[in-house]
Amino acid sequence: MIELRGLTKHYGQTVAVQDLSFTVHPGQVTGFLGPNGAGKSTTMRMILGLDRPTGGTALIDGKPYHELTHPLRTVGALLDAKWVHPNRSARAHLQWLAASNDLAMSRVEEVLRLVGLSEVAGKPAGGFSLGMSQRLGLAGALLGDPHVLLFDEPVNGLDPEGILWIRRFMQRLAAEGRTVLVSSHLLSEMALTAEHLVVIGRGQLISDSTTQEFVERASESSVRVRSPQLDQLRSLLTSNGMTVREDGAGQDGPALVVAATTSDAVGKLAGANDITLFELAPQRASLEEAFMRMTGGAVQYHGEGADLVMGGAL
Template sequence: MIEAVGLRKVYGRKVAVDDLSFTVRPGIVTGFLGPNGSGKSTTMRMILGLDRPSAGRVLVDGIPYAQHRNPLGAVGALLDAKAVHTGRSAFRHLQAVAATAGIPASRVGEVIDMVGLREVARKRAGGFSLGMGQRLGIASALLADPSTVMFDEPVNGLDPDGILWIRNLMKHLASEGRAVFVSSHLMSEMALTADHLVVIGRGRLIADEPVQAFIDRTRPRGVTVRSPQVEQLRELVSAGGGRIAPAADGAFDVQGLSPQQIGDAAARAGVALHELTPQRASLEEAFMELTADSVEYQAHGAPEPAAWAPPVQNSPQQETAQQKVAQEVAR
């Protein structure tokens, strides 16, 4: 378990993390979200003692990470998959980590099989693809069988099969009672993987709650309605104070009324409904809406494409000059 209390980190005049408190609990996958520059990487580094907090504290299983007698068994972390000796094979890299941490050599083969690197285990890590490097980093993180795992962008470079694998792996690790803390910009994957979210912006906490609770904080969406009695539907929506507009495939978008209000009004008026579906925000939409004021690096529209112009035609004099230069070069 990870407990951050009042974390603050200042670099000169830059406040990277500001009074940040949250808890990563065992048995669930906690997603760590925030725009670029929000302080996620700095927070992860402070958890591992790589950066010293300017104020506040962070504990792993009740004590600072640096005080653990077996730190790799407390937190297995993947922060930079490139942090390997490129001249070593995957097997030798893991073997060196195991020997340094007092981990049985037999564990190396276990994690190699776990991450699917058996066929390339004897090849140099410097020749690995980005996805293979990610798998090697995950193997290193799991080498000491840690009670907490912390991954920063673990699906980078993975193909769809690899993404499904890491998703199932994180859920499996949580089901074993471990605390799983994962940072990612891939919202669709977080929606499928995370149970709980810690969301920050400009170093401050925005949300610390279950995924669905975070999504439900967004402004209300409309309701998709289908009915063969179009005019009667328009009348009952208007009478209830709502607004109705055509949508795709013959459906209607109703704003200002809940599904319950529409259903009750339709029942009273004898209007048949073939669909009554609330429009729910996705995690990506919720994230964009709730972090809009915390985006540090904002683009203000794509540059306009250059106007088309016809190719420049050389004059006869220019063509003659170019031919003379070509002849001189040929000599």
């Protein structure tokens, strides 16, 4: 388990993380989201003891990272897939990590097989593609068979096959009861990967909830409806105070989207007036739409002539 309590980091006058508190529980993938400059990487570096907090604590199983005797046996991390000596082979890199934490050398071959790098284990890591480098980073994170794992942008730059592989890999790790925290700017991928979301902006907590709760809280409830009596239905809905707009994007013909209501309300009204419905479907915003609504005020830099907001998190 990862616990943050009042975690704070200042760089001079710049506030990178401010009074941040949340807990990452085992058994599920927790997505760590925020606009660019929100403080995600700084937070992960403090969890791993790479940056010293200005205030507050970051604990792994109740201890700060520097108090872990053999840290690779407790926590594994992938922060930079290219953090490997380019002339060192994948096997040699993992053997060096294993020796630093008194791990059995047999474990090196196990993780190489686990991530699918056995056939290239003797080749210099500097010649690896980004996907292969990500797999090597995952192998290093898993070397000590830790039950806490942190991944920073693990699918960045990967092709669809690589993204699918890593998604399933992280979900399998969580299903084994491990604590998995993963940051990503690919929101569509996080919608498929993470059961829980921690969202920050300008170094402060915005949301800590399940993925479904986050989307529902940020979304306006609406209903999409199709009918052979569309004009009559439109008049009926508007006369009952409902806001209606056209939706002709569907393959099955034109439809109406009724804002701020439920499918039950629309269905009862149509039924009471003998209007046939071909479709009656509640609409939910995508994670991207919910994210933009929840974090719009926490974006550090705005394009298209908008004001440049200074003093945000790094």
